[in-house]
Amino acid sequence: MDAEQCRCMDEEFKELDDYIGQFRDKKTALIKVLYEAQRIFGYLSEKTMLFVADRLDVPAAKIFGVVSFYSYFTTTPKGRHQIKCCMGTACFVRGAEKIISAFEEKLKIKRGETTTGLEYSLDSLRCVGACGLAPVVVVNEQVYGKLEAPDVDTILANNKG
Amino acid sequence: MRKIADFKALEKHAAELKPRLALRLPGADLSSGKREILICGGTGCQSSRSLELLEKLQKEIRAAGLASTAQARITGCFGFCEKGPIVKVFPDDVFYVEVGLEDAMELVENHLKNNVVAERLLYRDPQDDKPIMSHHEMPFYKKQMRVALGNCGLINPEEIEDCIAADGYLALASCLEKRTPAEVVGEVKISGLRGRGGGGFPTGIKWEVAAAQPGPVKYVVCNADEGDPGAFMDRSILEGDPHSVIEGMAIAAYAVGANQGFVYIRAEYPLAIRRLQLAVDQARAAGLIGRRILGSRFSFDLELKYGAGAFVCGEETALLRSIEGGRGEPTSKPPFPAQSGLWGKPTIINNVETLANVPQILRRGGDWFASFGSEKSKGTKVFALAGKINNVGLVEVPMGIALREIIYDIGGGIKNGKQFKAVQTGGPSGGCIPAADLDVKIDYDNLVAMGSMMGSGGMIVMDEDNCMVDIAKFYLDFTMEESCGKCTPCRIGNKRIHEILTAITEGRGTMEDLDKLENLAAVIKDTALCGLGQTAPNPVLSTLKYFRDEYVAHVVEKRCPAGVCTNLLDFFITDKCIGCGLCKRGCPVSCISGEKKEMHVIDKTKCIKCGTCISKCPTKAIIRK
Incomplete structure (x- = not known):
């Protein structure tokens, strides 16, 4: 790790530390703190989790337990374009499986995986509540609705690099 | 907004703010020349770029020199998500559908400037293709009755002044001024309100139990962890009328003697989180929550807690563990949360839609609420229609309406003229209801009698192209993934069910497997620790009951009648x-x-x-x- 990267890491940890500082009741703040940590770092590395354990005075085992319990938290880095295919019932009955399979085929990764170079990651997700537009795909914050398999190409073309 | 001193000041304030809504209410003055354009700012319409449309309309209004007489603003969900973005023009009460960015100019030019309705953008009756001007004339709205969704599509959810103009917080204020906590509980009991999140437990009784507990510390929790796939009513209420939920929570807190509340909300709902937080901040600034509310001796404040993508946290005991900052694993009941909940203190947990009904009940009376609905299920219920239906969206109807009315009259029937096969209610805990039962009146008890349940009110319509074995497998896949793993029947039993279903869809099933499914399902229902496990086999049991012939076709003829299961094709x-x-x-x-x-x-x-x-x-x- 070069010096510049190192400084940037320090700044990120300082940001997290400041966030933790605002809680009076630290033990119940765990999930909110993990949220913020994931927002800052993009994922929860072992180093981050140990840092949180230390600052909240909670056993590291509890942190790992909580992180592994909730699907929102990830311990591996995600792609710059996070493709999330809704697999809620409304999307499922309108052919969501075909859409996610099309992504798997195009990106040559399975759901839950990330492409080499961290360009794309592909995940399924349970209902974003935009059932009127089913089947739905969310890329970062952008929602794409009423999709058919060929639309996958357009979505990938719109989200490159 | 400045702090409001007391009940009288709030009443005065509401009266002063009334003109804000003047153009939007029935009987508005058409001759003033003023106009308001409300654009749906819910997640569904935002996904179809309604916020960009808002900006575009505002720009076109300025360009046309109409800025002094016409204003465009956002509002909550109109419910007709299939045809979004939805735009409504007041006071002439014209309802436009699927309005694109490219339509903004035409709308401003024709309607606002030249007073000619832009007919091209009106909804067309699918029967005769005639355009319909007002939503009151649309089949989708005719049979609806909006209580919990009453302010969605009327007020701007980001401005508390709109909410107060629509009599928001008056119910809370009058409770603090005129009623004892016991009287508030009594009124809710009279209303017959039952929990809208799933089980349908009577709200008034839950409050009564919590109120009777000794001790100074109690909590009120709003369950906004809307996890059922295909249900999005709670999200729409939080996005469209967040103050109704805050007010409901404050009333509940007053009734049971709590001073602190939590809203446990899904992280997947960023817009709802943002609007609710904004509403909490505005209500606090106005003195409508916080210390000594409206000059009374009652204090109540609330905090948002985020769910992190675990379906089981919709189960109340799991939800409490999650708020406490741990893994969301359920615990056995009793003790019930109303006796021993958050940090061991008495806690009432109510769902978003339940709480949104509370201010209305207190304002209009328990008798009023109990005057509609069926014998044991009072009031209205919001349903989320989705799947293979023409009008996907949110509908609020009196309890006791027939399924057929919802699906055919309101929902406009099945997409592409296909044949109706089943409607799934109650999410992963519910069941599939076949065509033969379409005339059953919907309420909590009838749905349970049919092997399904109300759940949060999701209704997924399936047509001839859906394979019912595949659907059952889909739900088991869901519950298997979401099982927290604490109890064996759920962790292992549901996995075994999923394996058997997979075998059947791949042509490896036997007739004995069908019996095994039934046995296993019965054991899991009897022995699982929490509601998730106990109800997980419902989709299998109900499809086995009503669509056994499809299972048999897969097993005996190695054929998938709907043409879905690839291995059999x-x-x-x-x-x-x-x-x-x-x-x-x-x-x-x-x-x-x-x-x-x-x-x-x-x-x-x-x-x-x-x-x-x-x-x-x-x-x-x-x-x-």
Whole structure:
């Protein structure tokens, strides 16, 4: 790790530390703190989790337990374009499986995986509540609705690099 | 907004703010020349770029020199999500659907400037293709009755002044001024309100139990962890009228003697989180929550806690553990949360829609609420219609309405003229209801009698192209993934069910498997620790009950009648084939042969059933069955 990267890491940890500082009741703040940590770092590395354990005075085992319990938290880095295919019932009955399979085929990764170079990651997700537009795909914050398999190409073309 | 001193000041304030809504209410003055355009700012319409449309409309209004007489603003969900973005023009009460960015200019030019309705953008009656001006005339709205969603589509959810103009917080204020906590509980009991999140437990009784607990510290929790896939009413209420939930929570807190509340909300709902937090901040600034509310001796404040993507946290004991900052694993009941909940203190947990009904009940009376609905299920219920139905969206109807009315009259029937097969209610805990039961009146008890449940009110419509075994497998896949793993029946039993269903859909099932499914399901229902496990087998049991012939077709004939289960399908090229060769070139395993301009053939031994040939064929000559 070069010096510049190192400084940037320090700044990120300082940001997290400041966030933790605002809680009076630290033990119940765990999930909110993990949220913020994931927002800052993009994922929860072992180093981050140990840092949180230390600052909240909670056993590291509890942190790992909580992180592994909730699907929102990830311990591996995600792609710059996070493709999330809704697999809620409304999307499922309108052919969501075909859409996610099309992504798997195009990106040559399975759901839950990330492409080499961290360009794309592909995940399924349970209902974003935009059932009127089913089947739905969310890329970062952008929602794409009423999709058919060929639309996958357009979505990938719109989200490159 | 400045702090409001007391009940009288709030009443005065509400009266002063009334003109804000003057154009939007029935009987508005059409002659003033003023206009308001409300654009749906819910997640559904925002996904179809309604916020950009808002900016565009505002720009066009300024460009047309109409800024002094016309204003465009956002509002909550109108419910007709299928046809979004929705735009409504007041006071003439014109309802536009699927308004694109490119339509903004026409709308401003025609409607606002020249007073000519932009007919092209009106909803058309699917029966006779005639355009319909007002939403009151639309079949989708005619049978609806909006209570919990009353302010959605009327007020701007980001401005507390709009909410106060619509009599927001008056119910809370009058409770603090005129009623004892016991009287508030009594009124809710009279209303017959039952929990809208799933089980349907009577709200008044829950409050009474919590109120009777000794001790100074109690909590009120709003369950906004709307996890049922295909249900989005709670999200719409939080996005469209967040103050109704805050007010409901404050009333509940007053009734049971709590001073602190938590809203446990899904992280997947960023817009709802943002609007609710904004509303909490505004209410606090106005003195409507916080210390000594409206000059009374009652204090109540609330905090948002985020769910992190665990379905089981919708179960109340799991939810409490999650708020406490741990893994959301359920605990056995009793003790019930109303006796011993958050940090061991008495806690009432109510769902978003339940709480949104509370201010209305206190304002208009328990008798009023109990005057509609069925005998044991009072009031209205919001349903989320989705799946293979023409009008996807949110509908609020009196309890006791027939399923057929919801699906055909309001929902406009099945998409693309297909045949109705089943409607799934109650999410992963519910069941599938077949066509024969379409005339059953919907309420908590009737749905349970049919092997399903109310759940949060999701209704997924399925047509002839959906395979019911595949659907059951889909739900088990969901509950298996979401099982927290604490108790064995749920962790292992549901996995076994899923394995058997997978075997059946792949043509490896036996008739004994069907009995095994029934036995296993019964054991899990009896022995699982929490509601998730106990109800997880419902989708299997109800499909086995009503669609046993489909299971038998998979097992005995190795055939999927709906043509979904790929392993059981064979691909054929029919005589519609023109011999173009597109399928041959597209086939990844080169199993198609044939001369140019002659009929092609698929080698079934090599075919991997990927479906590429079907998508390539220009004449739809390839079928699977």
